[in-house]
Amino acid sequence: MSASTFHRNRAIRSAAHTGSDTALTGTGALPHRSLTTTVPKEFVHRASVAEVMLTDWARMDDDHFCVEAQWPRGHSFFVNVDDCHDPLIAAETIRQAGILLAHTEYGVPLGHHFLMWDLAIDVRPAHLRVGSAPASLELDITCHDVKWRRGNLAGFHYNVTIRRGPHIAATGRADFTCVQPATYNRLRTQQLDGGRPALPLTAPIAPQDVGRVSPMDVVLSPIGQPNSWQLRVDTRHPVLFDHPTDHVPGMVLLEAARQATAATAGRPVIPLDITSEFKRYAELHTPCLIEARPAPGTDTDRPQSVLVTGHQEGQLVFRSTVTMAPLTQ
Template sequence: MSAHTLRIEPATPGTQYTDTGHRAAAGPAAPRYPSLTTTVPKEFVHRASVAEVMLTGWERADEGRFAVTAQWPRGHIFFTSVNGCHDPLIAAETLRQIGSLLAHAEYAVPLGHHFLMRDLSLTVHPEHLLVGGAPASLDIDVVCEDVKMRRESLAGLRYTTVMRRAGQVVATGSASFTCMTSKVYQRLRADRLDNAGPQLPLTAPTAPQNVGRVSPTDVVLSPVGRPGRWQLRVDTRHPVLFEHPVDHIPGMMLLEAARQAAVATTREDAMPLSLTGQFTRYAELDTPCTIDARRLPHTDQEQTTAVQVTGHQDAQPVFQSTVTLATPAA
């Protein structure tokens, strides 16, 4: 088993060398450092900024099984705390990063290949998500399954995760994606990209307090004058949702839209306990995307509310999500 972490290998204690390379007289013992923590390469998780890399290491445990480590900051510019807990969407971003990390580092997918997230599901345990006096360190068990190969190259896979913090399960989740070469991607997207219109003008945000946000710049919904419906507000200058240039709306932005729509529908500043996302086609930057939300009937006696959120462009479905929120005690 080979661990992928940063290690400093010191010289033998008591050994010093001159600038000519000859052994010098023994002096004080050279310091020994334990394994030091760093982030994984940002390119492996498709981030431009090291600050947005959540993963800190990985190692293969068995065929298709991996141990991944991660760290969440106490505060984040976008993944802000919810009722004193780490934002569940930071767990979703961590889940997303795991897939691309393992694809590149363990399944030999070259950098520059394109990834398409098919689906993602996440369940969190708020009692173990409380923001503490230090960043949250995570140990994540990952199982890769349904691995699809094409001509000895990875074409896609599904993976499941269990995220632990100090031995306690903070989240479980799964996701699947497909990947393709740049040439295949360009061929797949050629008609759409060649005929793409100008980017849509930035629309006005819904009131931040109505969608569980503080800053208007983090609001991804614009009012359209109809209850339960909004237009997706696409700000390509956003430093996290559009952390690097892309030719379509990122899946994480669609999940954030689902969360905000669920909060607006229930009118409760509540913690999302679970969310799912199924992505059926690329969401384009030059076409309005309509977001609709509706409460689902109660199916149990727990204090939760489920909201189904859908997104459409040109009357065609783009994504569907179900967000389950904790209902605050009366």
């Protein structure tokens, strides 16, 4: 499917209709502008249609775009927090938006790989409240530092403002590069060959300690040291591992940062701001040490910031700074 065939002005056969639209000559079909569906899942690198947050997009000018999205009132993993949509669903929406635009507006073929180098979100809980219907959102996106290599997109940085009606619900930014399949295969030969044995699935820490209900959704395992855990990698998880991959997805690392923050705080929290850097692939076959400590300058009378890092074999994989606020209940 080409991007140009997938926009709102779609011809729908046999749809009930009242109004002044004129039938398309010779087809009996009517153009509808009020019907909503998700964008093709391939455009956002999801295997499950249920995990696609985006519904449409449009180019405003050269590197300025409008993307529409919808968040469900309830989600199997991005659970509501203190009657608010999970802030990490905003991060996933921003991640999907960049991939969508790369494929549809910058010509990156399907099958190319994306390396996310940083991702940040800043949410406004007052405008994340779960309402009586799914949340309809509009993402205003500006791309800059757009890089090309031999006529192909090599990557870009993008800034996002997520609006819910007239209000800003969240802002964010991200930076990624694109890699052709042949190049990716050369870089990842050892992991793609499956020559290393998989790690056994480790036991989760108590779900209530990290703001979770189900042990299945816990991504930290105890190692007997304070504020330190092993990353728990369950490749059977239907959302975190929506499709087979040769490395730990970035959203798993963001969830680890959120859970480590809750465990460090010793209380349920709402992440207000998450700023993350991804330094290298988090490998599936190597233990990843997650550590958390209060960020320098934290004042207990204000929202607290926690620095979370992940290391494999002594090398930094990622770091996130999470600023949180306590639940109101």
